[in-house]
Every structure is written in C-alpha cells, then in structure tokens.
Amino acid sequence: QVQLVESGGGLVQAGGSLRLSCAASGRTFSRYGMGWFRQAPGKEREFVAGISGISAWFTVETYYADSVKGRFTISRTNGQNTVYLQMNSLKPEDTAVYFCAARSSMVVTTTANEYDYWGQGTQVTVSS
Numbered sequence: 001q002v003q004l005v006e007s008g009g010g011l012v013q014a015g016g017s018l019r020l021s022c023a024a025s026g027r028t029f030s031r032y033g034m035g036w037f038r039q040a041p042g043k044e045r046e047f048v049a050g051i052s053g054i055s056a057w058f059t060v061e062t063y064y065a066d067s068v069k070g071r072f073t074i075s076r077t078n079g080q081n082t083v084y085l086q087m088n089s090l091k092p093e094d095t096a097v098y099f100c101a102a103r104s105s106m107v108v109t110t111t112a113n114e115y116d117y118w119g120q121g122t123q124v125t126v127s128s
Contacts, residue, residue: 004117
C-alpha cells in the first residue's frame with residue numbers, strides 16, 4: 001500500500017513563507033517522479049512543481065508552474081522518501097489545498113491524471 005502524507009499547511013500573511021512536506025511510506029520513491037498540485041475552491045487541480053526520480057544516468061530535474069517560479073522550491077531528501085515544497089513570498093492567490101502526488105516513472109508531468117498516488121491534501125491560506 002502506497003501512502004503519501006502531507007503536512008506543513010496553515011494560515012500565513014501575504015509575503016510570508018511556508019514549507020510543505022510529503023512523507024512517503026510503503027515504497028521507496030527514489031525512482032518515482034513527484035509532484036505538488038493545488039486546488040482552489042471552484043477551480044481545477046493545477047500543477048505547481050515537480051521533481052524527477054533519481055538515477056545514476058540522469059540529473060534530477062525540477063519543474064515549476066510559471067505562477068510560482070522564483071518563489072517556490074521543490075526538493076527531496078537523500079533517503080528519497082520525503083519531498084518538500086518551500087513556498088516564499090506567498091500571495092493570496094496561492095490559497096488552495098495542496099496535494100502531493102507520485103507517479104511510477106522517473107519523469108515528471110504536469111497532468112494530474114498521470115500520477116498514480118495522491119496524498120490527502122493540506123490547506124494553505126494566505127491572507128492579504
């Protein structure tokens with residue numbers, strides 16, 4: 001059973017920072033592509049950031065939505081079972097439920113239905 005558990009959400013003022021964590025259990029995710037998505041009320045789930053799996057032949061790559069480039073940073077631990085999303089300079093429009101996702105491929109995609117495992121989500125609220 002693959003499980004992803006997010007934590008670190010909360011209420012923060014505009015301009016502030018939060019760090020989200022996604023702990024994976026049940027499997028070793030070193031070779032899995034990992035992504036963060038978010039969904040605001042009344043909107044579709046959207047890609048935020050992704051990080052590729054680990055391989056001796058390929059460099060780990062990161063990807064970001066244009067709306068968060070330069071403000072958010074995705075990373076994964078050396079043990080490869082935790083993924084982080086450091087969010088700086090937060091804006092009210094970043095308010096959403098944030099989901100961690102994993103796919104059984106090293107390659108990251110921006111399409112939600114191409115991910116195989118999902119966490120339960122963590123609420124991020126940015127006040128103006």
